[in-house]
């Protein structure tokens with residue numbers, strides 16, 4: 056049985072504009088989203104800012120009512136059976152507050168366990184297990200105010216697992232963490248999977264989805280634009296090479312001209328300090344370089360390299376690189 060099924064889910068927000076003459080407009084946050092997640096699967100929902108990830112997760116965790124479509128968790132409808140769904144899921148949202156900083160990690164977990172009606176014998180057994188899973192064993196008696204952001208985020212995960220939910224939603228769990236904190240959190244997520252939880256993880260980062268997820272759905276502007284294993288997504292770009300050109304300022308019209316070249320499949324621009332790196336996806340490989348340089352005439356050019364495509368490139372192609 057699938058742990059999660061999502062059928063044509065849709066959600067609109069109404070927002071009002073103006074002070075004197077108020078106008079209401081509708082924002083389509085999630086237009087049409089469908090997918091299934093198998094029991095025990097770690098599934099990634101990947102997309103740029105504003106793609107509709109958080110809105111989708113909020114509907115699945117019963118925090119928002121869908122405007123259309125339907126979804127089930129462990130066979131239960133997220134609207135009609137919301138009360139039965141809630142005890143069986145856990146969730147954390149990136150950058151979330153809601154821990155008691157003056158208390159130790161252990162006391163936080165004890166407090167939330169009693170709040171969730173976890174009986175004492177169970178919580179005595181479960182809390183040490185959770186501390187182990189999230190890598191906080193040995194630090195549990197320290198006050199949360201002295202924890203790093205990564206440690207707090209891992210304590211949030213332990214909190215979300217206190218009632219032993221079968222399905223876990225992690226919405227951008229590494230948001231705001233430094234690289235070390237993010238790596239430790241990814242290890243925690245892997246540990247959870249070995250504990251046989253079904254996990255839906257949302258992220259901006261392709262490499263994170265690649266490192267953790269068995270399947271990835273790419274969402275853009277409220278719609279799923281691809282859904283596959285990381286390997287299969289990569290195959291979609293295997294016929295291309297990527298030419299990277301370092302530049303110091305590139306006008307939009309030059310990008311448009313390069314995009315229009317017949318051998319160019321996609322162009323994306325990445326800002327790195329003062330420089331910009333233009334990434335041109337093309338089947339021509341290094342042969343494309345002279346023509347590209349001709350079109351960049353008059354601009355200051357740094358290093359030029361040709362490389363194999365990565366999963367990140369597959370993602371850029373799916374969500375349309377230069378518009379981001």
Ligand SMILES: Nc1ncnc2c1ncn2[C@@H]1O[C@H](COP(=O)(O)OP(=O)(O)OP(=O)(O)O)[C@@H](O)[C@H]1O
Pocket residue numbers: 068069070082083084085102103104105106107108109110111259
């Ligand atoms: N409460 C709200 N009222 C009006 N519009 C909203 C509201 N919440 C989200 N939106 C809009 O809905 C769209 C989808 O937002 P959502 O937060 O689901 O995207 P996301 O993929 O999670 O983005 P991010 O990665 O930035 O968190 C965006 O255009 C956003 O501006």
